[in-house]
Amino acid sequence: MTGASAILPRLQAAEDPERAAKMVRYHKTDRPVLGLGNPVINAAVSDWREERPVEAWIAEAEALWASGIFEARIAAGKLLIKARYSSHEAAVWNTIAGWAPDFDGWAIADAVADAGGRRVMADLARLDALEIWSRSDHLWTRRAAFVFTLGLARLRYPKPPEQAARERVLGWAAEAADAPDWFLQKAVSWWLRTLSDRDPGRVRAFLADHGARMAGFAQRDAARKLPPLA
Numbered sequence: 001m002t003g004a005s006a007i008l009p010r011l012q013a014a015e016d017p018e019r020a021a022k023m024v025r026y027h028k029t030d031r032p033v034l035g036l037g038n039p040v041i042n043a044a045v046s047d048w049r050e051e052r053p054v055e056a057w058i059a060e061a062e063a064l065w066a067s068g069i070f071e072a073r074i075a076a077g078k079l080l081i082k083a084r085y086s087s088h089e090a091a092v093w094n095t096i097a098g099w100a101p102d103f104d105g106w107a108i109a110d111a112v113a114d115a116g117g118r119r120v121m122a123d124l125a126r127l128d129a130l131e132i133w134s135r136s137d138h139l140w141t142r143r144a145a146f147v148f149t150l151g152l153a154r155l156r157y158p159k160p161p162e163q164a165a166r167e168r169v170l171g172w173a174a175e176a177a178d179a180p181d182w183f184l185q186k187a188v189s190w191w192l193r194t195l196s197d198r199d200p201g202r203v204r205a206f207l208a209d210h211g212a213r214m215a216g217f218a219q220r221d222a223a224r225k226l227p228p229l230a
Contacts, residue, residue, distance in 0.1 A: 005063035007079075010044045011036060011071055023070070027105055033070040041071055045078045054088045058095055065099060070108065077111035083118060093119040097129060103140030106183065113147040121151045124165050134172035139181055145172060146187040153194040166195070170206060178213040185218040192222035200226050 011034055020035030027033075049057060057079055064076035076099075085092050096116045103109040120126045127149070134145035152158070152166045173188045196203040203226060211219045 003059065003063055005067060005072065006060060007044050007048050007064060007075055008067055008069070008072055010048075011041065011069075011075065014040050014044075027070070027107055029070060029105055031068060031070045031073075031104075036071045038074075041075050041078060045075050049079060054082075054085065054092075058088065058091055061095060065102075073108045074111040077108070077113075077115050080115040081118065082115070084122060089119070089122065093123075093126065097126075100133065100141045100144055101138060103138075103144060105140070106143075109140050109144055110147060113144060113150075116144070116148045117151050120148050124161060127165055127168060131168070131172065134175070139183060142176070142179075143184050143187045145169075146176075146191045150191060150194055153191055153198065156198055170202070173206070174210050177210040182215075185215045186221070188214070189218040189221035193225055196222070196225045 014034070014036055016035035018035065019037075020033040023029075023033050023035055048060070052060075061076040061079045064072040064079065067073075077096075080092055080096060082092075092115075096112060096119060099112055103112070120130065130145045130148055133141045133148075136142045136145075146169070149165075149169045152162060152169060155162055155166070158166060169191065173191060176184055176188050179185060179188075192203050192206060203222065207214075207219065207223060211222070214222070
């Protein structure tokens with residue numbers, strides 16, 4: 001059973017109804033919104049987490065998530081951002097992965113991806129789960145397969161397992177190249193644009209093979225940072 005959140009009262013104390021109304025319209029969400037910016041959320045999370053053990057982080061993140069409040073779910077994702085865990089690695093990953101079916105917009109999903117992507121890079125075997133996500137009928141879960149793996153696209157000198165993992169995600173991108181949803185097209189183009197900083201030739205090859213199936217804006221976005229051909 002999930003207990004009460006210790007961070008949530010601080011977030012609620014900073015509520016800004018006027019800003020909240022604008023955020024509801026912008027994010028097109030039905031969730032309760034407090035109207036808080038990232039600095040307020042970051043400070044609340046950082047102050048609470050500073051001297052508490054990881055076990056408490058997990059319980060607090062679950063309580064924040066269970067509240068259903070927009071900023072609380074963003075805070076839950078931020079709370080679990082850490083480069084490396086030790087004995088709690090599996091528990092943190094299971095918590096994060098368990099939230100995917102609840103994703104209902106990019107802001108919350110991307111906040112969680114900051115934590116989840118680190119867990120993927122810590123153990124590439126988690127790509128097995130993300131491959132299932134990449135074919136999900138749930139838009140936000142499918143999109144998360146790409147956002148959670150952006151770390152692979154950012155690697156300057158990938159080792160052979162990382163290179164193989166990168167190619168695996170590019171395979172998912174090929175499958176999604178003609179997906180009709182804007183947010184999924186944008187996730188694919190974001191992944192390719194990120195990779196273009198590290199391996200422009202691979203991105204050019206992908207676009208040559210699959211670009212015609214992508215939406216026009218996604219093709220342009222994927223190629224936006226490619227250097228000119230000599």
